[in-house]
Amino acid sequence: MQGSTVADNHTPSASAFPGGSAYPDLTALLAHRADLTPDALALIEGDTLLTYSQLVASARDLAAHLATRGVRPGDPVALLVRRSARAVVAQIALWRAGAVCVPLDPAHPRVRTEAMIDDSGAVLTVGDSDLLESAGVDGPRLALDAGIPAYDGAEPLPGPGEDATAFIMFTSGSTGRPKGVAVRHRAVAALVMDPAYVTVTPRDRVLLHSPATFDASTFEVWVALANGAAVVVCPADRPSFEDLAREVERHGATVAFFTTALFHQLAARRSRVFSLLRSVVVGGETLSALHARSVLRDFPWLELVNGYGPTETTTFATAHRVTAQDGEGPMPIGRPIAGATAHVLDEDGRPVAAGEHGGDHAPRGELWVGGSRLARGYVGQPELTAERFVTHPTLGLLYRTGDLASVRPDGTLDFHGRTDDQVKVRGHRIEPGEIEHVLRQQPEVDDAAVTVRRPAPDDARLAAFVVPARGTAPSPRSLRARLTATLPAHLVPDELTVLDRLPLTPTGKVDRAALADLDRRPGAGTVPGSGTEGPGGDTGTGTGTEAGSSPGPAVAPTLGASGPGTPAHASPQRTGVAHASGTHPGGGAPSGAVTAAGTDPTAHSAARARAGTGAPAATAPGPAATAPPAVEPVPELAASPHAPPSRDESVQGASPLTPLQQAVAEVWARSLGCEVTSPDDDFLALGGHSLLALVVTDDLREDLGVELSLADFFASPTVAGHAALVERALLAAHTDLHPLPGAHPLPDARTLPNPDAPEHPDVP
Incomplete structure (x- = not known):
């Protein structure tokens, strides 16, 4: 190490690949493995088993068929296939034909899929016939046979070559459209061949459960195939905690990747999945030292690796092997791996010195990554490519990550946040500007801001705030429905709040810190709850206390200077902000907020009490009362005239909960951290999201002995809908149980109305 420059010292063994190429294209790498161990197991999906020789043969034949359809070397071809053995075969076949694979997600809305096909320049879309039909693909398309594709063989094709582009992976874009990252074959090969950062041998089996559009799936497939191991495909579209454990147990998987949020x-929950695995790699967000220590304490044989890296650096750029000696502070992101280099530079591009004590005591700078695994750039965006992929005068070509980091004396890197507004939520990289762009296109929205709210250490919620256009009354329910039709599920805000104006910093920028703290301070201008019409609605006036908290003195917001200028698209009448003493300077909480979100969770799922069925109320315990900050009382700012009826008003006439609905409500309350009192309460409107849905379904399985699929969960995400599903499952499992005489027949939960449910919920 020199200054703040850290390089990977590991090189693959000399015998890693013959023929003089350090890192071949992936088809050549697979063919080499098939030559070495043709009868070794390569791919497992349920009862479908493929050896290495069978995998190569199936991909070769499909590649020949693609060539007859006009696919030529360098052509981008979109792939729209469910996670399956067939998907792996098709991916390899595209490369054998020389094509570039553009993975698509069946869960994405049609408009998103169309944008990715158009922006990638795909000449053909290959996929499952029903998915191609539902996606409305207009251009050339090829429907794959059911099962493993079988086509007549032909002369072998030459393959793409090591410097060719393997994938175009799309990530969130700040301009309102996703940006496609062109990842090379040799970059993937360098990541997975003979890895020193994680143990993978021919005796291992690696779990594949990530979406194809998530670059972790590249690691899951190719760290196995590059090292003679087998890929275990988890076929569930939205696997639950139990689905993951079952697949690992059934097929003997030994290695798995989990997003940090899922790992937490x-x-x-002390999941039994850890007792079955030998190696776990986590990544996507800051790893909790508390959770890492608890897992290693309970499962001391486990190899736990904390990985870091943007898509532009091919999945992982650095990694850290976690041990019990890592202490209680933030977990480091480690050192560069697999041919990468890392450089912590100041604003002038000069190295930042390593800190004497490392961690929080070290000087910070922006993390730049170099080495053999940088992406080619952004497809069709040369200006953005030149901005982010920069030739440093002494360090060569580097990628500017936008992440803040510091270097310890031994070269270990620590992560300290972002230099811009980009966020990570449940493992997904999100540019708030992309969501804000879509919101500002809505006729009733004058301005919008998006940030992340963290009501609990393990719960990150994407929160959107909108300012109404003059003379309009935005409906959070309607806005969410339109976002769901346009954006993938992980970009649809978990919370949507209507404000009279956005808070500003003294420099005139949107005060995102104040927005993130909006409904966690006394007098913040909002009472948590749903801002949707009908049951579950809620209003805020600026002086209410949070649900579940002990009442304290009301704090009236004070007028504060907003700084020069107004937010982009803001109405002139909405330039002021309100803040309470002790909030971010110049910012604070606007009054007149209408929120479509839940309250802060105050009970962690790990310490949840077991649910009963006769408790009088389904509530989460609130935090102890704290003294509010001292402020000068002034007349309260006018509340938004667009507020829907409060939740208390809307549920006064609601039917009481049945015992089974009460049990469901208690499970919800533990995860959501708010009261659940009405049969019509909606999980999404109360701030629920995909990861909390996994928690709730697992709690229902443990508490009530029933399993709900996530598809059913989101098809009818109300208390009444879930209770109906639970009752049906109990009756099916216990034939001696029957409904009471004269009871109304159970409705089909799949037909219960739910205009808010996303068509394809985001699940890590």
């Missing part, structure tokens, strides 16, 4: 939930 599994750790909090």
Whole structure:
């Protein structure tokens, strides 16, 4: 190490690949493995088993068929296939034909899929016939046979070559459209061949459960195939905690990747999946030292690796092997791996010195990554490519990550946040500007801002705030429905709040810190709850206390200077902000907020009490009362005239909960951290999201002995809908149970109305 420059010292063994190429294209790498161990197991999906020789043969034949359809070397071809053995075969076949694979997600809305096909320049879309039909693909398309594709063989094709582009992976874009990252074959090969950062041998089996559009799936497939191991495909579209454990147990998987958020939930529940695995790699967000220590304490044989890296650096750029000696502070992101280099530079591009004590005591700078695994750039965006992929005068070509980091004396890197507004939520990289762009296109929205709210350490919620256009009354329910039709589920805000104006910093920028704290301070201008019409609605006036908290003195907001200028698209009448003493300077909480979100969870799922069926109320315990900050009382700012009826008003006439609905409500309350009192309460409107849905379904399985699929969960996400599903499952499992005489027949939960449910919920 020199200054703040850290390089990977590991090089693959000399015998890693013959022929003089350090890192071949992936088809050549697979063919080499098939030559070495043709009868070794390569791919497992349920009862479908493929050896290495069978995998190569199936991909070769499909590649020949693609060539007859006009696919030529360098052509981008979109792939729209469910996670399956067939998907792996098709991916390899595209490369054998020389094409570039553009993975698509069946869960994405049609408009998103169309944008990715158009922006990638795909000449053909290959996929499952029903998915091609539902996606409305207009251009050339090829429907794959059911099962493993079988086509007549032909002369072998030459393959793409090591410097060719393997994938175009799309990530969130700040301009309102996703940006496609062109990842090379040799970059993937360098990541997975003979890895020193994680143990993978021919005796291992690696779990594949990530979406094809998530670059972790590249690691899951190719760290196995590059090292003679087998890929275990988890076929469930939206696997539950139990689905993951079952697949690992059934097929003997030994290695798995989990997003950090998913790992935290599994750790909090002491999931049995850890007892079955030998190696776990986590990544996507800051790893909790508490959860890491607890997992290693309970499962001391486990190899736990904390990985870091943007898509532009091919999945992982650095990694850290977690041990019990890592202490209680933030977990480091480690050192560069697999041919990468890392450089912490100041604003002038000069190295930042390593800190004497490392961690929080070290000087910070922006993390730049170099080495053999950088992406080619952004497809069709040369200006953005030149901005982010920069030739440094002494360090060569580097990628500017936008992440803040510091270097310890031994070269270990620590992560300290972002230099811009980009966020990570449940493992997904999100540019708030992309969501804000879509919101500002709505006729009733004058301005919008998006940030992340963290009501609990393990719960990150994407929160959107909108300012109404003059003379309009935005409906959070309607806005969410339109976002769901346009954006993938992980970009649809978990919470949507209507404000009279956005808070500003003294420099005139949107005060995102104040927005993130909006409904966690006394007098913040909002009472948590749903801002949707009908049951579950809620209003805020600026002086209410949070649900579940002990009442304290009301704090009236004070007028504060907003700084020069107004937010983009803001109405002139909405330039002021309100703040309470002790909030972010110049910012604070606007009054007149209408929120479509739940309250702060105050009970962690790991410490949840077991649910009963006769408790008088389904509530989460609130935090102890704290003294509010001292402020000068002034007349309260006018509340928004667009507020829907409060939740208390809307549920006064609601039917009481049945015992089974009460049990469901208690499970909800533990995860959501708010009161659940009405049969019509909606999980999404109360701030629920995909990861909390996994927690709730697992709690229902443990508490009531029933399993709900996530598809059923989101098809009818109300208390009444879930209670109906639970009752049906109990009756099916216990034939001696029957409904009471004269009871109304159970409705089909799949037909219960739910205009808010996303068509394809975001699940990590």
